[in-house]
Amino acid sequence: MDVYIFLFLGLFSRFTGTVGQKSYVAESSNVFTTAFLKYNKHFRPYNESATPLLLNVRFDLVKVLKVDPETPSMTSIVDTRFQWVDGRLYWYSDIIKHVTVNVTEVWTPDVYFLNMESQPEVLINPRFLTIESTGKVYWYQRTKLITPCSSESNGDFVCPVTFGSMQFPQSELDFDRIECEYSNANSKNVNVTSVAMEIDTEDLPRVPFSKSTSKRGSCVASISVDLEASNREKYSYQKFEAQRGNMKSSSVYIMANLVTVILSLTCVWVK
Numbered sequence: 001m002d003v004y005i006f007l008f009l010g011l012f013s014r015f016t017g018t019v020g021q022k023s024y025v026a027e028s029s030n031v032f033t034t035a036f037l038k039y040n041k042h043f044r045p046y047n048e049s050a051t052p053l054l055l056n057v058r059f060d061l062v063k064v065l066k067v068d069p070e071t072p073s074m075t076s077i078v079d080t081r082f083q084w085v086d087g088r089l090y091w092y093s094d095i096i097k098h099v100t101v102n103v104t105e106v107w108t109p110d111v112y113f114l115n116m117e118s119q120p121e122v123l124i125n126p127r128f129l130t131i132e133s134t135g136k137v138y139w140y141q142r143t144k145l146i147t148p149c150s151s152e153s154n155g156d157f158v159c160p161v162t163f164g165s166m167q168f169p170q171s172e173l174d175f176d177r178i179e180c181e182y183s184n185a186n187s188k189n190v191n192v193t194s195v196a197m198e199i200d201t202e203d204l205p206r207v208p209f210s211k212s213t214s215k216r217g218s219c220v221a222s223i224s225v226d227l228e229a230s231n232r233e234k235y236s237y238q239k240f241e242a243q244r245g246n247m248k249s250s251s252v253y254i255m256a257n258l259v260t261v262i263l264s265l266t267c268v269w270v271k
Contacts, residue, residue, distance in 0.1 A: 045086040054176035056083040072149040074159040082139040090135040100128040115162040117146040164216040180219035189224040
């Protein structure tokens with residue numbers, strides 16, 4: 001009797017597992033059909049026609065690689081996370097609450113770093129982003145930046161990282177929340193704060209708005225640098241380079257003398 005009960009439970013679990021798997025596959029197909037049937041990635045989400053798209057930005061300063069007091073500038077690695085709601089991507093499901101989609105298949109905001117000294121270097125650019133059933137979209141990037149700084153008193157530098165949209169005015173795209181954090185919370189010489197600002201834009205050609213307000217976000221890193229230690233390090237590096245240059249010159253001189261001796265011996269032997 002116990003054997004029959006065990007076999008029945010095994011068959012029941014396999015059957016329910018198969019049904020669950022089929023339900024998941026069917027639900028997945030239904031989700032993508034519902035969300036992307038008439039989706040157009042070339043148009044920004046218009047959740048409500050009279051309101052702009054609200055964008056949440058989280059900026060994590062992962063590591064400060066270098067602060068150059070002479071430029072002055074800061075080289076750093078940052079993680080940027082964006083979150084917004086695209087009401088066209090809403091679906092209802094008891095099983096599937098989120099999906100991962102290729103980033104090329106979904107509309108993404110044109111948010112750029114605006115005050116960089118050179119082209120930012122994208123270190124991590126995931127192929128996929130995450131979408132919840134409520135229409136919330138999550139997007140992530142890791143970037144290496146060179147940011148201009150202003151010098152304050154006695155080794156204090158203020159290095160803002162400014163970002164914003166190049167195309168959309170504030171009436172189309174606005175920042176709902178800006179969070180700026182420094183990953184190494186134990187470091188006392190770096191402090192990061194967030195700033196939101198509104199800038200009046202001039203008339204732009206080939207743009208359907210004449211004059212409007214553009215929203216800019218900024219994460220400001222306040223950094224204390226030991227200038228004496230920095231100067232010592234710079235002096236040591238210059239001294240090392242000078243010594244290495246002298247060693248190269250000495251090596252060339254020795255080689256030249258060796259070649260001269262060999263040529264002399266060769267001439268003597270020929271005679």
